[in-house]
Amino acid sequence: MMNRRRLFGLSAAVVTGLATVGAIAVPAVANPGWGGPHPGQTTITSTGLQPGQIKHVWLIILENKSYDATFTGLNQNSYLWKTLPSQGALLKDYYGTGHYSQDNYTSMVSGQGPSTDVQSDCDVAYKDLGTATSVITQHIDNAGHVLPQSQWFGQNDNYGQVISPAGPNAADGANGCVFASDVPTMFDQFDAAGVSWKGYAQDLGGQAGREDPAKAGAPLDGTLGESMKPTAAQQAAGITSLTGAQANDQYVAKHFPFPWFHSITDDPADTDANHIANLDDATSGLLADLKKPAAQVPAFNWITPNNCSDAHDATCVGNNLSGLFDANGNPNYSLPLTTAPVNHTGGLYAADLFLSYYIPLIEKSAAFKDGGLIDITFDEANPPFTNMSFNNATDNDSIAQAAAKSELYRYTAPTAKDAAAESKSYPAHTFPSPGPMAKDYIDADAAGENINGKNVSWEPTGPNTPLETDAHGNQLFPGPGNNGYITRPPSCDDPKDAALVNADASNCVQGERLSNASFAGAKTITASATIGQNTLIGPVTVTDIGRGVTGSGIPAGAYIGTVINNGPVMVSASSQPVTVSSFTLVDAKGRPLVATGPVTAVTLSAQGIPGHLTAGQTPLDTFDAQDAAPGGGITGSVLISPYIRPGTVSTTNYNHYSWLRTMEDIFQVSTGTSTAPIANGAGSVSGGLDNKGHLGFAAQSGLMPFGPDVFTAAGNGRH
Numbered sequence: 172m173m174n175r176r177r178l179f180g181l182s183a184a185v186v187t188g189l190a191t192v193g194a195i196a197v198p199a200v201a202n203p204g205w206g207g208p209h210p211g212q213t214t215i216t217s218t219g220l221q222p223g224q225i226k227h228v229w230l231i232i233l234e235n236k237s238y239d240a241t242f243t244g245l246n247q248n249s250y251l252w253k254t255l256p257s258q259g260a261l262l263k264d265y266y267g268t269g270h271y272s273q274d275n276y277t278s279m280v281s282g283q284g285p286s287t288d289v290q291s292d293c294d295v296a297y298k299d300l301g302t303a304t305s306v307i308t309q310h311i312d313n314a315g316h317v318l319p320q321s322q323w324f325g326q327n328d329n330y331g332q333v334i335s336p337a338g339p340n341a342a343d344g345a346n347g348c349v350f351a352s353d354v355p356t357m358f359d360q361f362d363a364a365g366v367s368w369k370g371y372a373q374d375l376g377g378q379a380g381r382e383d384p385a386k387a388g389a390p391l392d393g394t395l396g397e398s399m400k401p402t403a404a405q406q407a408a409g410i411t412s413l414t415g416a417q418a419n420d421q422y423v424a425k426h427f428p429f430p431w432f433h434s435i436t437d438d439p440a441d442t443d444a445n446h447i448a449n450l451d452d453a454t455s456g457l458l459a460d461l462k463k464p465a466a467q468v469p470a471f472n473w474i475t476p477n478n479c480s481d482a483h484d485a486t487c488v489g490n491n492l493s494g495l496f497d498a499n500g501n502p503n504y505s506l507p508l509t510t511a512p513v514n515h516t517g518g519l520y521a522a523d524l525f526l527s528y529y530i531p532l533i534e535k536s537a538a539f540k541d542g543g544l545i546d547i548t549f550d551e552a553n554p555p556f557t558n559m560s561f562n563n564a565t566d567n568d569s570i571a572q573a574a575a576k577s578e579l580y581r582y583t584a585p586t587a588k589d590a591a592a593e594s595k596s597y598p599a600h601t602f603p604s605p606g607p608m609a610k611d612y613i614d615a616d617a618a619g620e621n622i623n624g625k626n627v628s629w630e631p632t633g634p635n636t637p638l639e640t641d642a643h644g645n646q647l648f649p650g651p652g653n654n655g656y657i658t659r660p661p662s663c664d665d666p667k668d669a670a671l672v673n674a675d676a677s678n679c680v681q682g683e684r685l686s687n688a689s690f691a692g693a694k695t696i697t698a699s700a701t702i703g704q705n706t707l708i709g710p711v712t713v714t715d716i717g718r719g720v721t722g723s724g725i726p727a728g729a730y731i732g733t734v735i736n737n738g739p740v741m742v743s744a745s746s747q748p749v750t751v752s753s754f755t756l757v758d759a760k761g762r763p764l765v766a767t768g769p770v771t772a773v774t775l776s777a778q779g780i781p782g783h784l785t786a787g788q789t790p791l792d793t794f795d796a797q798d799a800a801p802g803g804g805i806t807g808s809v810l811i812s813p814y815i816r817p818g819t820v821s822t823t824n825y826n827h828y829s830w831l832r833t834m835e836d837i838f839q840v841s842t843g844t845s846t847a848p849i850a851n852g853a854g855s856v857s858g859g860l861d862n863k864g865h866l867g868f869a870a871q872s873g874l875m876p877f878g879p880d881v882f883t884a885a886g887n888g889r890h
Contacts, residue, residue, distance in 0.1 A: 215836045216863075219879035224814055225837045226542035227465070229472045229533050232279075233522050234272070234426065234483035237552035238263065238807035241519060248519035250527040251809065255547065259811030260819035260881050266619045266826040267551035267803020268630060273348070275550035275803060276428040279827045280356045282867020284633020286335050288346040292425040294414055295344030297390050297397045299433075302351060305333045308853045313634055324861055324872035326631050331853045331860040331867055334634045346635065349395065352433035355849060355856045355866060357834055358441065359434050361471060363857045364843030369469040371450040371457050372427045373477040374489070377420030381410050382430075384449070387442045388422070389430035390414075418488045421477035426550070428473070434847075450474065451508050457529065461536040468538035470838065480525035482549075484517040491521040492528055502528045534811070544812040544837075548830070552804025618802030619824035623873035626824040630802050631868050693776055700724065700770040705763050706735075707770060708753050719776030720756060724768035731775070732757035802826065816883040823880050831869040833876035840864040 215222055242252050242261065268278045273292045274285035286300060310318045312327040322328060333354055337345040361368045376384045386393030390413045401410050411417045414425060424430055435441045448455040460468055479487035494510040497503050526547065533539050618630040698709030702724070711734055720729040732755040756764040808825070835841075841864030845856035854860040860870040868874075879885065 215839065216876060217878050218833060218836055218876050219882050219885045220814065220837065221885065222839060224542055224885060225544050225812065227468060227470055227472070227538045228544045228546065228834065228837070229474060230546045230548070231474045231476070231526065232426070232481070233476065233547065233549045234481040235551060235553035236482055236519060236549050236806065238805040241549070242807050246519040248523040250523045251519070251547065255526070255530070255809045255811065256818070258817050259809060259815045260821055260883070262808040262810070262821045262825055262881065264619055264626070264822050264824050265548060265806055265808035266617065266824065267549065267806050268618070268827045269803045270551055270553070272550050273425040273431070275827055276426065277431065278868065279831055280358065280428045281350070281354065281432070282828060282831055282865070282869040283350065283354070284332060284631065284636055284868060286339070286346040286635035287341060287343050288348040291343045292414060293348035293431070294399050296399060297349060297393070298347045298395055299349050299351065300347035301333050301335050305336065305351065306354065306849055306853050307332050307334055307634065313632070324870050326629060326871070328631070329634045331849060331870065332633050339635050348431060350432045352437055353847070353849060354432065355434055355847070356428070356432050357831060357866065358429070359847065359856050360835060360840035360843060360864065360866070361838065362441070363845035364838060364840045366471060366838045366840070367469040368446065368471040368473070369460070370427065370429050370447050370473040370475070372422055372475045373450040373480060374420050374422040375449040377422060378409060380405070380408065381413065381420050382422060382424055384447055385442055387429035387436050387447050388424055388427045389436060390424050393430065393436060416478035416484060416488055421479050421487070421489045423478045426481065427475045458532065461532055461538065465538040465541040468536070471834070476522070476525050479517050479521050482517070482519050482522035487512070487515045487517045487521055491515060491517060492524045495528060496524065502531070542813070544810060546808065546810050548808040549806035552806045617804055618826070619805070620826055620829060620871070621824045621875040622871070624875065630826060630828065631871065633868070693774055695772055695774045698770055698773045700766045702768050703765050705765050706753050706755050707766070707773070709773065711752050711754050715754070715775060720773050722770065722773035724766045724770040725756070725773055726764050726767050728758050729756045729764050730758070732761065732763070810877070810881060812882070814882050814885045819881065819883045821880045823875070823878065825877060828868045828871065829874060829876055832865055832874055835859070835864045835866070835869065836876050
């Protein structure tokens, strides 16, 4: 892999002032109207669909759950886990593109990579990201090097990305998080192509002054520069949070992509009730629209549940819809949506209620029966661990044992030739390149795409990805995304990591302080088991798998094997949800162990240095400390359509950029006409960057949209 070095010192003015070699000029073309096939075209790129087959899409995006948490039976979400995949396709290897939330929503609708402020959910101030001249109009990499045509639209190409003048590692609040009007979105492409669209947000406008529906749901009234911290006066008026849920308004702006683009907020035609609406508005909401004839229903429908119904919050401060279901778990549509809930349990339980209430209504609508597609996905995997592979916990004994076997990371100095090439001197310890060493990195925060039919374990990072590096270019937090969930080798300099490095002083990172890393110290928890039992009851999660276990009644060399989470127990409005968990004991090779005596408490080892994967686990084998690979982890996704055979399962790598490319292809946005170019000649709204209608990183060369492995019943237009 090529090293991706930063655009340090390159201001927006410098980037946009570079020669315009490689900029695509897209001629205006007549728009035959959406649904009309191109001359001679029988399928849409590589989706396998015919033009116009999919006429209506409903995207429901949920929050912060990994594939393991959602689709393996660990929680009370059988509707999403079992029922919906049986109706359509389960995408087992669908990836988020970063952490924590807003960067994923941004990538889905614009193809833009993350920046610190966007990635941090715009938690400082509602301010512009760059200027109208901040779009990169050259095919250049992160070092500013012009790429040969053979590398255009590749992994390292930043063409069409917005660069923040503040720099990729600027402090939170310096980058900005609202994109200029000449940074287009998929919705601008829809406008140009005559494709109707609408964004629904549950609880939008629940309290006057907290967000502005007339500004596409922007915080407060959408005035630039406004702080995301409620003032004393706002708190006195009942506004307790601008970035999280509150009792009378669980809408969260960071989960709604529309207010973060001037191309939408500054256009009254894109912020009226035909385009932005409270999900449950009696006249412009989803249920009202579903009752209309198919031709009057928007072609594309974005649905953002509130912070309870999207599985984000463990406890709902408002209504989780539980009062709308009978004793058999069936929705009672005769009851008003304001019916009081019978509990306030959130998480996947609440998300299942939301889905099982609204999806049958979508499926019964005339619009769905007329070429419909329902897509349920998540923004990111949190916890991000894929395939239960968080087997990286170690204690000092296992460190010492591994060191004796030379299984720990050994950081060696670059060769004299490397040092001379960089005109730098290096200390004794640097990160290893991909190879045998990489086997110990956990398969977490993984990235994945499909390029030219081949699954790859990377994604482009973009020019603003906050990849903190040491003095030698080694990344302290691989990205994109904050990725505090990636466990790094311990710091040589941080006192809190001293116990982890004393067994092998060479196995640490010089000059690094991991204040944001996901280290977890040793902890003692209440647990119960009787002699001879393999399974213990105790408050653990899948993130604890692999941690060493010690205590009275625990045999030597015990680790947490599997974790069984029975999901949240129904709770009353005044209680907290209770999670019932149990875990198995295994030895270092995964063989079952049993308690040697009564167990009342156990101590879990600290998490720290990446441990040793067991046979059959798949580590991320492309990690390079100077070449970011990880992304937002595997979330999984479910799609339902007459053009998908029920029970379809896909193992193709897809991500949010693949999703954007799919939507652009389905609705043939390249057939549109638009006089609004991307800034400084970087393509056009209709033609995108590649003259095929693809924006941002959705234009990667060879990037596959959802294909025939998903649309398994496209056939000849018949199901």
